[in-house]
Amino acid sequence: MNATVSGPPLTVHIGSRKSQLALVQTHWVQEQLQKHFPDRRFEVHTMSTQGDIILDVALAKIGDKGLFTKELEVGMLQRETDLAVHSLKDLPTNLPEGLILGCITARENPADALVVHEKHKDKQLDTLPPGTVIGTSSLRRLAQLRHHYPHLEFKDIRGNLNTRLAKLDEGQYDAIILAVAGLQRLGMGDRIHQVIAPEISLHAVGQGALGIECRTNDPEILELIKVLEHWETAQRCYAERAFLRRLEGGCQVPIGVNTQIQDNNLTLTGMVASLDGKRLLKETVTGPATEAEQLGIQLAETLRQMGAQEILNEIFAQIQRS
Numbered sequence: 001m002n003a004t005v006s007g008p009p010l011t012v013h014i015g016s017r018k019s020q021l022a023l024v025q026t027h028w029v030q031e032q033l034q035k036h037f038p039d040r041r042f043e044v045h046t047m048s049t050q051g052d053i054i055l056d057v058a059l060a061k062i063g064d065k066g067l068f069t070k071e072l073e074v075g076m077l078q079r080e081t082d083l084a085v086h087s088l089k090d091l092p093t094n095l096p097e098g099l100i101l102g103c104i105t106a107r108e109n110p111a112d113a114l115v116v117h118e119k120h121k122d123k124q125l126d127t128l129p130p131g132t133v134i135g136t137s138s139l140r141r142l143a144q145l146r147h148h149y150p151h152l153e154f155k156d157i158r159g160n161l162n163t164r165l166a167k168l169d170e171g172q173y174d175a176i177i178l179a180v181a182g183l184q185r186l187g188m189g190d191r192i193h194q195v196i197a198p199e200i201s202l203h204a205v206g207q208g209a210l211g212i213e214c215r216t217n218d219p220e221i222l223e224l225i226k227v228l229e230h231w232e233t234a235q236r237c238y239a240e241r242a243f244l245r246r247l248e249g250g251c252q253v254p255i256g257v258n259t260q261i262q263d264n265n266l267t268l269t270g271m272v273a274s275l276d277g278k279r280l281l282k283e284t285v286t287g288p289a290t291e292a293e294q295l296g297i298q299l300a301e302t303l304r305q306m307g308a309q310e311i312l313n314e315i316f317a318q319i320q321r322s
């Protein structure tokens with residue numbers, strides 16, 4: 001008998017966005033996988049997503065989840081690619097049928113950073129004068145900064161990191177807020193003027209971590225990518241994502257988090273704020289890290305009892321009207 005053994009596919013196809021940050025992240029994953037599995041080939045395929053194409057509309061107004069991920073997901077479902085590398089914070093908490101979040105990598109500093117125009121280089125958030133124009137496209141950053149610094153002005157900003165920094169340097173803004181992680185990964189850590197403390201601004205769910213998505217029924221790929229999983233980051237992000245999933249209602253909303261693990265206990269802080277920053281609800285839960293998702297759900301319910309749903313409903317209505 002001469003059975004043909006169909007061996008595992010030797011080439012693994014990785015989907016990625018084309019932005020410089022996406023490529024740095026994807027190439028890192030490619031390199032790590034290549035080191036672990038020298039007998040395979042790992043090939044990167046770049047794709048444009050809606051989020052890369054629509055650059056003239058505020059993110060909050062587009063409201064569509066999966067703006068930066070959908071085309072990559074279609075690639076996997078059509079078997080053109082086997083896995084996709086995402087900034088975890090851009091990956092919706094509910095994935096399309098047939099796809100799974102197979103791996104969460106070790107997190108960089110998840111905090112936000114203040115980047116200032118040269119003329120403000122002797123200032124910090126606390127000392128920026130009234131009327132200073134801050135660029136951000138994130139309702140979460142907007143609401144929290146308005147809460148603490150009601151005298152500052154805020155203006156929407158879009159585009160990839162390089163575009164945003166160019167707009168700042170040109171003088172369209174006095175300062176902008178960006179993720180520490182993105183700047184560091186691009187080798188632009190020197191642009192970080194101030195790392196914003198969690199007491200002022202809680203970060204986005206999943207910020208600073210990479211999420212690797214693949215087909216649910218592809219155990220081979222799942223096994224490959226699991227070698228890059230970082231247990232602590234994964235538990236923290238499962239808690240954060242469960243919190244967001246339980247609270248959110250269909251568009252970008254001002255929700256922030258902070259997590260820590262100590263002695264296998266996970267502490268999750270979450271907040272929901274109104275767009276004007278006047279109302280801000282914040283609470284903390286702690287429990288076993290192995291029950292990460294339960295903790296996220298518990299915190300979402302606590303915040304809802306404190307009035308979070310009312311704030312969120314108002315925001316959905318406001319965004320739809322504007």
Ligand SMILES: NCc1[nH]cc(CCC(=O)O)c1CC(=O)O
Nearest residue numbers: 087089178179181182207208209
């Ligand atoms: N929304 C855009 C985005 N998605 C991921 C990052 C980089 C940080 C990360 O990996 O969490 C950024 C830029 C930013 O928020 O400044």
